[in-house]
Amino acid sequence: MKKKNIFVKLTALVLVVMATQISYAQDVAKNIEKDVAEGKKIYQQNCVFCHQADAIGKPGFAPSLSNEELLSIASDDFLYRTIFNGRIGTSMIPFKHLGGKKIYQIIGYLRSLTTKPNRSKEVEAQHDSHGDARLGKIWFEDICATCHGVKGDGYLSGSTGTAIGNKNFLKVVSDGFLRETIKHGRSNTRMLSFSGPTGLANLSDGEIEDIIAYIRTFY
Ligand code: HEC
Ligand code: HEC
Known part of the structure; x- marks a missing residue:
């Protein structure tokens, strides 16, 4: 009799726990939607x-934030710190005053604009570049400076690329993010792929490492 009682109580407990979990999951889903x-x-x-x-951006004015290549390699931390601190010296001003919750809600909205899986963890864990900055400088000035400026100051130099030499950008970006962007570009923007026969320039992996090493000398 006693054993049966315990069994009934345990079953009831398990059912309560399961019901709570289901309603918790529903709450989370509702919250994300909200x-x-x-x-x-x-x-x-x-x-x-x-x-x-729809965050599609405007060439030479502000980059696309719905771009699927960007969202697939940008971690929440990268987006959060970019929005929170801005990119001093560009028109991307800091939005600290919004507070953490609202910034995360914006990130949630941006993520809802893409279906490409988020692989930012793997990208951020990639190795640092051991390239040769002196060689990278030649490539950078030859190919990248047209759109990003000789010093990587972006729109300020009158072009369409963003400020990839900016201190606030270089403080939060990983070498993996730089590598993936140079290799694969960003669809529907002027940032094309720079590797492979269909790339704008068929840069080798080593040459890309050299360019990353050079970009790191800006800050
Ligand atoms: C034809 C113009 C053009 C050239 C050439 C170009 N880029 Fe870009 N790049 C862009 C644009 C435009 C963007 C931002 C995309 C957008 O507007 O949404 C960008 C974005 C980037 C980003 C991401 C920056 C950020 O703010 O997140 C990196 C890194 C980058 N480019 C590196 C390079 C490197 C390195 C080269 C040279 C090998 C290069 N780019 C050549 C136009 C160019
Ligand atoms: C006055 C214009 C302006 C406003 C308003 C603005 N941005 Fe920006 N944003 C920019 C510019 C310009 C850049 C690129 C800066 C550079 O050259 O690196 C940028 C870059 C970014 C980036 C980095 C994208 C990348 O490719 O690496 C993110 C993320 C971003 N903005 C989010 C936001 C969010 C979220 C808001 C609103 C809370 C916002 N921005 C409001 C102009 C603006």
């Missing part, structure tokens, strides 16, 4: 002027 809607609202109020509707 956060995306909330994030979109905050985006419309603060970011749409520069980054445009």
Whole structure:
């Protein structure tokens, strides 16, 4: 009799725990949905002027934030710190005043604009470049400076590429992120792929490492 009682109580407990888990999962799903809607609202109020509707960007003015290659390699930490601290010296001003919760809601909204899997963990864990900055300088000035400026100051130099020599960018970006961007480019923007026969220039892996090493000398 006693044993049966315990059994009934245990079964009841398990059922309660399972029910709580199901409703917890439903709550999380609802919250994410709510956060995306909330994030979109905050985006419309603060970011749409520069980054445009659906975050598609505008060449020479503000980069696309819905770009699938960007979102697949950018970690939440990269996006958070970029939004929080801005990129001093560019029109990407800091948005600290929004506070952490709202910034994460914007990130949730941006992530909802892509279906490509987020591989930022693997990208950030890639090795650092051991390239030769002196060789990288030649490539950079030959190929990249046209769009990013000789010192990597981006739009300020009157071109369409972003400020890849900017201190706030280089502080938060990993060599893996730089490597993936140079190799694969960003679809529907002027940042094309720079490796392989279909690339804008068929750079070898070693040459890409040299360019990364050179970019690191900016800050
Ligand atoms: C006044 C224009 C302006 C506004 C408003 C603005 N941005 Fe930007 N944003 C820029 C520019 C310009 C850049 C590129 C800076 C550079 O040259 O590196 C940028 C870059 C970024 C990047 C880095 C993208 C990349 O490709 O690495 C993120 C993320 C970003 N902005 C998010 C936001 C969010 C979120 C908001 C709203 C809270 C916002 N921005 C508001 C102009 C703006
Ligand atoms: C034809 C112009 C063009 C050339 C040449 C070019 N880029 Fe870009 N690059 C861009 C644009 C435009 C973007 C931002 C995409 C956007 O506007 O959404 C970008 C983005 C990047 C980013 C990401 C920066 C960020 O803010 O997140 C890196 C890194 C980069 N380029 C490196 C390079 C390197 C290295 C070279 C030379 C091998 C190069 N690019 C050549 C136009 C160019």
